[in-house]
Amino acid sequence: MKAFAHSKTDSVKEPFHTHCDKTLFYFDNIIQTYEIEDIFHRLITDIDVDNSVDNEKLLKIMREFVFFHDIGKLTPEFQAKLDGEKNKTTHSDKSFFVLVYAVLKLKKTDTVNNKEFMILFLLLYSVYKHHGRLNDILNDIQNFSCRADVKVLIDILQQLNEIPDNNILEAVSAGGFWKKWNDRGMRELVRKLSKESMSFFILVKMFHSCLISSDYFATMEFKTGQKFNHDILRNEIKEEVFNNFHKVDEFEINQKKEINFNVNISKDRNSLRNVNIEDIKWSDNQKRKEALNKIRSILNVVTENNLENILDEQSDIRTFFLNIPTGGGKTNISLRLALKIMEKREIKKLFYVFPFINLIEQSYEVLGKFIGLRNMARLDSRFIDSSDNEDNYEDDTSVFANYVDNLFFNKPVLFLSHVKFFDLFFRNDKNSNYNFYQIANSVVIIDEIQAYKDTVWTEVAYMFDVIGRFLNTHFIVMSATLPRLDILTNSTFHQIIPEDTSSKVFKHEVFNRTRITPDKKLKINESNDKNRFDKLVNRIKKLNKENKILIVLNTVKDSFDIYIKIQKEKTISEEFEVYLLNSTIIEARKKDILIACKDANRKIVLVSTQSVEAGVDIDFDVGFRAYAPFDSIVQVAGRINRNSGKECCEMFVFEDDASEKVYGKDLKSRETNKEAFFSKKTIDENSELQEFYKRVINGIDQKNKMSFVDSSQTNISDIRNLFLKQVDRNVHLIDGDTISIYIPYNEKGETLWIEYMSLFDGEKSLENAIRIKEFKKKLIPYSINVFNCYTKHGKLRKIIDEEIRHGFYYCENWHQFYSIEKGLDQEGFKKTVGEREAIFV
Numbered sequence: 001m002k003a004f005a006h007s008k009t010d011s012v013k014e015p016f017h018t019h020c021d022k023t024l025f026y027f028d029n030i031i032q033t034y035e036i037e038d039i040f041h042r043l044i045t046d047i048d049v050d051n052s053v054d055n056e057k058l059l060k061i062m063r064e065f066v067f068f069h070d071i072g073k074l075t076p077e078f079q080a081k082l083d084g085e086k087n088k089t090t091h092s093d094k095s096f097f098v099l100v101y102a103v104l105k106l107k108k109t110d111t112v113n114n115k116e117f118m119i120l121f122l123l124l125y126s127v128y129k130h131h132g133r134l135n136d137i138l139n140d141i142q143n144f145s146c147r148a149d150v151k152v153l154i155d156i157l158q159q160l161n162e163i164p165d166n167n168i169l170e171a172v173s174a175g176g177f178w179k180k181w182n183d184r185g186m187r188e189l190v191r192k193l194s195k196e197s198m199s200f201f202i203l204v205k206m207f208h209s210c211l212i213s214s215d216y217f218a219t220m221e222f223k224t225g226q227k228f229n230h231d232i233l234r235n236e237i238k239e240e241v242f243n244n245f246h247k248v249d250e251f252e253i254n255q256k257k258e259i260n261f262n263v264n265i266s267k268d269r270n271s272l273r274n275v276n277i278e279d280i281k282w283s284d285n286q287k288r289k290e291a292l293n294k295i296r297s298i299l300n301v302v303t304e305n306n307l308e309n310i311l312d313e314q315s316d317i318r319t320f321f322l323n324i325p326t327g328g329g330k331t332n333i334s335l336r337l338a339l340k341i342m343e344k345r346e347i348k349k350l351f352y353v354f355p356f357i358n359l360i361e362q363s364y365e366v367l368g369k370f371i372g373l374r375n376m377a378r379l380d381s382r383f384i385d386s387s388d389n390e391d392n393y394e395d396d397t398s399v400f401a402n403y404v405d406n407l408f409f410n411k412p413v414l415f416l417s418h419v420k421f422f423d424l425f426f427r428n429d430k431n432s433n434y435n436f437y438q439i440a441n442s443v444v445i446i447d448e449i450q451a452y453k454d455t456v457w458t459e460v461a462y463m464f465d466v467i468g469r470f471l472n473t474h475f476i477v478m479s480a481t482l483p484r485l486d487i488l489t490n491s492t493f494h495q496i497i498p499e500d501t502s503s504k505v506f507k508h509e510v511f512n513r514t515r516i517t518p519d520k521k522l523k524i525n526e527s528n529d530k531n532r533f534d535k536l537v538n539r540i541k542k543l544n545k546e547n548k549i550l551i552v553l554n555t556v557k558d559s560f561d562i563y564i565k566i567q568k569e570k571t572i573s574e575e576f577e578v579y580l581l582n583s584t585i586i587e588a589r590k591k592d593i594l595i596a597c598k599d600a601n602r603k604i605v606l607v608s609t610q611s612v613e614a615g616v617d618i619d620f621d622v623g624f625r626a627y628a629p630f631d632s633i634v635q636v637a638g639r640i641n642r643n644s645g646k647e648c649c650e651m652f653v654f655e656d657d658a659s660e661k662v663y664g665k666d667l668k669s670r671e672t673n674k675e676a677f678f679s680k681k682t683i684d685e686n687s688e689l690q691e692f693y694k695r696v697i698n699g700i701d702q703k704n705k706m707s708f709v710d711s712s713q714t715n716i717s718d719i720r721n722l723f724l725k726q727v728d729r730n731v732h733l734i735d736g737d738t739i740s741i742y743i744p745y746n747e748k749g750e751t752l753w754i755e756y757m758s759l760f761d762g763e764k765s766l767e768n769a770i771r772i773k774e775f776k777k778k779l780i781p782y783s784i785n786v787f788n789c790y791t792k793h794g795k796l797r798k799i800i801d802e803e804i805r806h807g808f809y810y811c812e813n814w815h816q817f818y819s820i821e822k823g824l825d826q827e828g829f830k831k832t833v834g835e836r837e838a839i840f841v
């Protein structure tokens with residue numbers, strides 16, 4: 001029988017052997033491009049404690065798995081399906097059973113031993129799931145018996161000129177053979193194979209990633225005629241970035257010339273090594289800025305020297321902590337360090353990973369002049385390439401090419417969110433697993449890792465350790481408020497700034513920009529108190545000599561209420577421009593507000609929520625912060641006197657009962673002692689933060705050691721046991737059950753919505769699905785997210801579910817509860833969609 005693998009709409013079909021050859025070609029191409037073969041050897045060697053596994057033999061058989069991954073398509077039913085017959089036949093399960101038969105035959109003939117059989121058998125699960133989600137592997141395998149059809153297996157084997165072995169067929173079709181894969185003994189064996197290192201988990205993820213990506217590339221080439229070429233950090237790109245960073249004196253950006261201070265740092269490297277940070281002084285604000293730049297230069301040199309020494313020593317250390325005060329220039333230092341690693345190692349990709357889109361935007365813009373826009377990509381949901389136009393949008397080839405480049409991270413330098421990056425490890429869906437192989441032999445720079453739930457810090461720390469060790473991935477973890485995550489794994493993550501230097505930097509007067517002052521007099525009471533903000537507003541009235549005032553609340557409702565109250569106070573609103581910035585303010589308005597805040601000549605009061613903490617490049621003269629976990633307080637303090645324009649400014653922290661509702665689930669909230677905090681006149685930021693993180697890390701560590709308690713160790717155990725569905729369900733950086741609300745506040749917004757809805761009237765094709773996905777980005781400027789909160793009538797989504805269309809709740813009567821300046825009016829929203837009590841954060 002002449003067999004085929006795929007068909008096009010014009011009835012052209014791809015010969016089966018062609019797809020097999022193409023898939024293996026792309027698999028080998030991935031292995032070679034990213035140097036994966038050494039990684040497979042490293043992982044198998046770690047699994048093989050007693051040295052009984054022949055690595056080369058296993059790798060050869062794994063290639064055969066890839067070649068025959070679609071062997072189940074050789075059934076008459078599937079071939080008829082390609083000819084247009086409507087049937088429900090599947091192929092990945094049949095491919096799995098045929099290859100299980102093959103591995104059992106290898107075992108029967110002693111071609112593979114028990115351990116080799118075990119490894120190969122579990123890797124075959126990827127063949128079964130190469131079109132679906134990875135579930136709890138052993139549990140899934142035990143249920144396979146009901147799907148094994150001996151007649152189908154015999155038919156496929158005969159097409160391969162294979163004489164069926166009845167004993168093996170009997171084993172494959174016997175329920176007992178499958179059920180034993182999920183008994184206690186088998187789970188214990190898997191745990192022993194994976195050990196503390198999680199090597200089996202990494203091996204499964206890596207093979208699966210390479211297989212499904214190769215299959216996609218081969219299928220794409222047949223369907224579209226487009227070949228996939230890996231865009232990595234080739235030598236000419238590295239040289240270009242190195243030259244731009246170290247040798248180009250100035251850049252022209254937006255018709256303005258910008259000096260590249262890295263050139264002087266490189267020239268003065270030797271002299272900067274010998275400067276004592278404590279000797280740097282200043283006499284006025286201009287000298288203060290010079291002192292700050294001098295310390296930044298020293299930090300560039302110190303970190304680069306330290307890293308170079310470690311790399312020259314061929315150390316096993318792959319994770320580096322970069323703890324630098326706000327304003328210390330960590331973004332610039334991070335690229336300097338990445339370039340040093342590229343110089344010393346064969347690096348394939350550079351990842352920049354951030355918690356917030358505004359940080360992605362800023363870093364993409366700042367680093368673009370060094371890296372070059374053609375060498376980098378933003379993978380966040382809001383980015384629309386300015387080179388795209390309506391003509392490109394209508395061109396299926398262009399739309400598909402852009403989609404594939406984004407789906408497969410196909411640029412040398414990538415900017416993405418924490419969530420998208422860690423999905424590579426913890427999610428079990430196909431899209432999240434495509435690009436796992438790209439982490440191999442790469443540099444990953446992660447900013448503000450403390451921004452997410454402390455309940456997953458342990459899992460994240462383990463990933464740094466095992467990925468660095470087995471995939472030769474170099475992590476640079478940076479922040480002004482950085483917890484010691486390595487303590488949770490008993491690993492060594494290197495502090496790239498020596499402790500004595502770090503202590504001098506954090507204590508230096510140039511970074512003594514802001515004084516954190518607890519103020520019990522400003523306490524805000526329960527939300528039903530109409531006068532709850534009076535004390536805070538009265539204090540602000542007295543600050544007419546200041547130019548910029550920042551107020552940060554814990555909830556959207558509080559920020560809305562105090563904004564309205566301040567607007568009504570003529571003594572403030574006539575003296576200052578008053579703005580509200582929270583999660584319900586549309587994107588265009590946010591950008592206008594930030595531009596206004598950066599204007600030194602404008603007097604501004606900005607009311608905000610914790611969304612202003614990290615990554616918002618603003619500078620205020622005085623701040624007020626509702627009580628929160630201490631690292632959150634420090635992040636807001638980083639927005640006060642950010643550019644060291646004054647000697648020392650003040651941020652007042654006031655009591656707020658809402659803080660426990662907002663942050664209560666995190667250990668960080670429980671480890672912040674409110675009574676002790678408000679008993680102090682001022683806070684020593686650096687020492688207080690260190691003690692705070694010690695308590696948090698110790699609390700996490702103690703919980704991890706407790707038996708019969710759900711903790712990170714439960715998740716770590718699930719990873720080792722290959723319970724991938726459980727990991728997907730339980731390990732999340734954020735709790736993000738939100739609803740997208742579409743606000744058509746102008747004519748363009750209404751037109752875009754009509755265009756979006758019309759796309760769903762088109763044919764159901766891959767091209768149209770991609771067009772819809774890309775078009776969604778155009779709706780984001782008109783969208784806000786609200787939590788799916790509980791109400792008196794059930795959850796919010798349940799109430800408005802019938803009105804949610806293709807991912808959005810369209811607000812036809814938006815003007816009743818929304819305004820560009822005020823954002824979402826919760827009371828108006830209640831009247832529109834039903835009464836409820838909720839906290840929007």
